[in-house]
Amino acid sequence: MLESLQHLATGFGVALSFQNFFYCLVGVVVGTLVGVLPGLGPIAGIALLIPATFGLNATSAIIMLAGIYYGAMYGGSTTSILLNVPGETASVITCIDGYQMAQKGRAGKALAICAVGSFIAGTLGIFGLVFLAPPLAEAALAFGPAEYFSLMVFGFVVLSNVTGGSFLKSLMMAVVGLIIGTIGLDPVTGDGRFAFDSPSLLAGIEFVAVAIGLFGIGEVLVNVAQPAQTLEQKVIVPRFRELYPTLYDLKESIFAILRGAGIGFGVGLVPGPAPVIATYASYMVERKVSRHPEEFGKGAIKGVAGPESANNAACQSAFIPLFAIGIPFAPPTAILLGALLIHGVTPGPMMISEHPELFWGVIASMYIGNFILLLLNLPFVPVFANILRIPKKILLPLVTLFCLTGMYTVNNSTFDIWMMILFGALGFLLRRWAYEGAPLLLALVLGPKLEVAFRQSLMISHGNFEVFITRPISLAFLTATLLFLLVPLLQAFRKRLRSATATA
Amino acid sequence: MRSRLFLILLAALVIGGALPLQAADFPTKEVQIVVPWAAGGATDLIFRAVAATTSKYLGKAVVVVNRPGGGGCIGYTEVANAAPDGYTLVSAITPLTILPHQVKTAFTCKSFDPIINISSDPSMFLTRTDAPWKDLKDFVDFAKTNPNMITVGNSGAGGGVHLVALAFQKAAGVNFNHIPFPGGGPSVTALLGGHINAVSVSPPEGIPQVRAGKLKIVALFADKRFEMFPDVPTVKEQGIGFAMGMWRGLVAPKGTPPEVLKKLHDAFKKGMEDPAFKKSAADMAVNINYLGPADFGKLMVSDDEFYGQLVKEVKR
């Protein structure tokens, strides 16, 4: 422990050099920008800047590129709150309560609490990264196909009704999401499914297209459909007093932030789009522990603070598998791996001993980066909040163009734009029919992984279903799922029994 | 009225003036390399590295554009239909010759003109260093006495390394249990966690772990030994006549003018010989293997026939 602190001190020495500080600054600014623009994510941002790092030494390069990754997590919430457009795939949940807060004139509070929550969670995440990396990495390796399957089942069951409301309708949306997730190449056999000989469909439906379509374009269309007079109105202009969170708001949110940080850090170790799942989990937890669950969906500050913190913490813990094992669990860290390789650093168990100045330098720069981001984002809150003053007549087309452009930059594909438009129309219809989009998105993310894990497990075990129960971790998750389903049923049954005996 | 006429004349001048400028001197604007896979993968990194060094020899920027999807189909289809003017190229790797035999594609390797080959990497099987098989002989013997028991992971059903594994099991006369994963990363992770017995990969996948001593190369499918690990014998040296690798090169849409192809070839060759690229390649354990357009074209055609045959046998 003491040794780690010593190393950390050396790391700060490296990170605070004029050069590295500058690159950290560049990284986080680009990251924020990239996060704010919908569609364009850290993947594109990092990939674009890799060539710019060729002349730098490895440490500076990684400091800058890592800054883009966690910087994007700060920026992603901005458009989610202001425009209901997820700037980052992980910012989808922030749209739910964040946008409602903005509609009620509390955009500034939402933006600010995001920055604060992200800062706290990011900082805690770094400490976790430093002290817990090796054991956590080993734990992550213990997850094989059977364990992933059970984990996904658990996540799916628990989170599909993340926003509350009718369980049946949420489940329907989730199944629709699962079906959409099957479009494309069958991951096990390699055959096309529902592809109709179109190579674009063979690639599957891009998650970002569905997210931006359902939430962003959907909201735009809902606004467009409103009678002309409402379009003339501006949104409730935020008053100066309402711009920043009060002490009360901070007190309300601090536990949500801490819980979110914990959840995010843990979930971030799961391969795949962990930040998204972390935000869903945090929102669910907040809703369940809150004394006023009915506020959620209408602008509860905890519904923003928790998920955003989870988002950031997951981003930090995503570095653990990369640095400790040398395997990236998510696309952005995969690109970072590439960048490391190009600069001659081989991540993995040897990295920390072979390149201590790199590892500790990057860790220290993460702390500095989080600090810079907090300082950067807070003053801009009023600026961003005032974007809502633009009359809807002009704001809506701007948002549409914004979404369209951002969407294209993800895969350079017009097919994705078509999907976005399609899901935009769908999002509009879903609102009319009172369905929620969040379960659909979750299912789109989890579904393919669930199916792959299931089939892989059976292939390895030669068709033996026992594999899900004999392995301890898998058994634990399946039991938890069962309990989650049964306990409310038992409680309802007991209540009915009690009321029956009472009236008898 | 007069102003409108003026505007029309101006527009005509601009358009008319721009057109001949395009054909005159190649390149007049940036060249795009389409990589039909996601950013951060092995192919993406190699081509980003060569694009960076070639820019200065070509005189204009060389930019990598990712067009992932369909196992490569999307990117290849797009470039096969692109204008053959030399500004849109695509990174051709072995799956280009495999895909048309597996799914109905709008292209084959003959839809492109070869420019240059950049790297050729062997494929290999990795196991954990604490695995019960000390070397290839142990591994193959165990597979013979326990058919379909050894689980071998790959980066995708029907993908390059999966086919390598299938071809190897045929050459060795054994049967493995092939487990697909959505990419090289997850397959190596599963091996590290002990959930599968072995994994079929191509560098740089798995290299960091071998260097760190957590994984070992149990079978190397190459004609000569790996520079980075000179103590590892190839499968050929141990009695099984089998070698299969992955090449990575650059092609353009068919019909690109020969002078343009030559300019591109010369620039990329210099880019490959640039010390910065050589260092990047060495760090990634990637084997630089230059082939000119004629040889590269021949390689693609012969692999096309080979994989056509293999896929037919496998798809029984």
Place this chain on the structure above:
Amino acid sequence: MKRRDLIGGGVVFLFGAVTAVLSAQMPIGTFRAAGSGLFPLCLGILLMALSGAYMVQVFWSEKRPNEDGTSAAKEEGLSLPVIAFLTIMAVATLFLHTLGYAVVSFLLMAGLLRVLGLKRWPLNVALSLVTAAASHTLFVYVLKIPLPRGFLGI
């Protein structure tokens, strides 16, 4: 209200049915050696069951079905502005590669602004020009992201 919910449920049911029919045409296999079609088939059937149950629930309920807390939007349906919006977006996407990003973004902005009621053309054109130019500069020059160029070369 009820009719709207029934239609919504019916559409979902149809989606499930189509999925089931299409997946039945793919290799199914068994649970042990699943073919491509097995998973989607199960999902399609499940969806039909769920939406069927929902429609029954709606049909038999006395109260308004929205007492579960989710609020249906109260505005007009697929009105003309919505369709116009979607059409303009579709047209823009169709012409993205032929006309190039700069031109298309200008036309998109101008069209959408007009749909939303900005009738003064000079203001409309000015706003659209500025937006198109600004976003083009931002993406292509500042961020160096390639965006489609049309036959005009911009």
